[in-house]
Amino acid sequence: MKTLNNTISVEKLRPLIALFLLCVVLSLLSDKFLTVNNAWNVMRQISVNICISVGMTLIVLTSGIDLSVGSVLALCGAVTAGLLKNGIPIEATNTYVGFTLLGAILAGLVVGGLLGFFNGWVITKFKxxxxxxxLAMLTIARGLTMLFTKGFPISGLGKEFAFIGTGWFWGMPIPVWISLIVIIIAFWxxxxxxxxxYIYAIGGNEKAAKLSGINIKKVxxxxxxxxxxxxxxxxxxxxxxxxxxxxxxxxxxELDSIAAVVIGGTSLSGGRGAILGTVLGAIIIGVLNNGxxxxxxxxxxxxxxxGFVILLAVIIDKANSKAE
Structure with missing residues (x-):
């Protein structure tokens, strides 16, 4: 029992040890790494990956995968920007529907939810x-993004909207606050x-979860x-x-998010992993990119x-699965 507990402890500490060693190496190779400005820069950059990776973790815990998150991200960002700047002109009635900042953001979130619903519906309805x-949604969403934007960037979105990505609140960048809220909600x-x-039960043994009365499709x-x-x-x-x-x-x-999930200790076979591990994995990927x-x-x-980091993480995950 003592050996098993020691093994489990080492497995949980492995990402933390990897992060520590990575920071030590980068601090020795670059005098710019251990600076306050660089630390905030890293935190701001990984905030996006944390949000995506948290959602990816929930999916992987059910033995699933989502390769479309990058394209969904692009489409939702384009929809939000397009509605905020241009609204919806209705030529037939010569009218124009404008959007406030909150309205455009909510529209972007709704689009993301609908695309996620479509993914889940196709997976559960048609097996x-x-x-x-x-993978199909990756292509669909990317194509819709190109159609919506006509292949050109939508820019000049105003200072209020820019505050979300570049502003500060109580000494921390707004994106860090957003990712922190996402982490707390997902952990809860x-x-x-x-x-x-139910998520862990489905990933651990879907047949047993179904027999116990869990609505697999709904979850x-x-x-x-x-x-x-x-x-x-x-x-x-x-x-x-x-x-x-x-x-x-x-x-x-999607590759960065999958890397964060696997490096953080979530098993690709489902049923094993934690949100905080994914956060640590996202930090490792962010620090590696920055370094x-x-x-x-x-x-x-x-x-x-x-690519090699992802491969190594998957090999370690498979080795741990066999050991169990």
Whole structure:
């Protein structure tokens, strides 16, 4: 029993140890790494990935996957920006429907929720594997983004909207506050609610969960809706920070979120993992990205390094699964 407890403790501490060692190495290689400005820069950058990765964690815990979060992020950011700046002109009646800042943000969140609902519905209704369904949504959402923006950025969105991505409140950047709120809600959801227990039960043994009376379809759809909304939150933050909705926004964001989830200790087979582990994984990915930039590593090599990190994390996850 003592050996088992020690093994479990080491597994939980592994991401923290990796983060510590990474920080030590980067601080030795760059004198710009351990600065206050760089620390806030890292926190602001990882805020988007944290929001996306929290939603991804809920999905992976049910033995699912979502490859569409980057495209959903782009579409929701574009919708929010487009409605805020241009509204909805109705040529037939020569009228114009304008949107306030809150209205445009809510519209973006609704779009994210609807896309997530569609993912969950296709997966549960037609038994389409999550990988295939969300891969299709990746293409669909990216195409809709290009159609909505006509391939051009939507910029000049105003100071109020820019405050979401660049402003400060009580000594912390607004994106950090947003990600902190998302973390608290997700932690409460997974540890203190019935749906949290159902998520773990489905990932652990879906057949047993169904026999115990859990509505599998409802839970899975709910999880994908949450992931869609959180991708929309990320899209709004990215668009606000850039003061522009870019048609190609969110490219490869799904890889960073999956990396954060796996590095944080969530099993790709489902049923095992925690929100706080994912947050730690997102910090590791953010620190790694930041360190590679400070060291002037080519963006192409950055992709190679991150790919190997993801591969290593998956190998460790599989090794742990076999050990159990």
């Amino acid at each position: 389409v594997p999550p990988f295939v369904a969300t 959801l997974t540890t203190r609610t019935k749906i949290g227990r 899975k759809i709910t999880v994908y809706v949450i992931a869609g909304v959180l991708a929309a939150v990320g899209g709004i933050m990215v668009t606000s920070r850039l003061d522009s909705a870019q048609p190609n926004a969110g490219m490869s964001f 590679l930039v400070l060291l002037n590593v080519s963006p192409f090599w950055q992709q190679v390094v991150k």
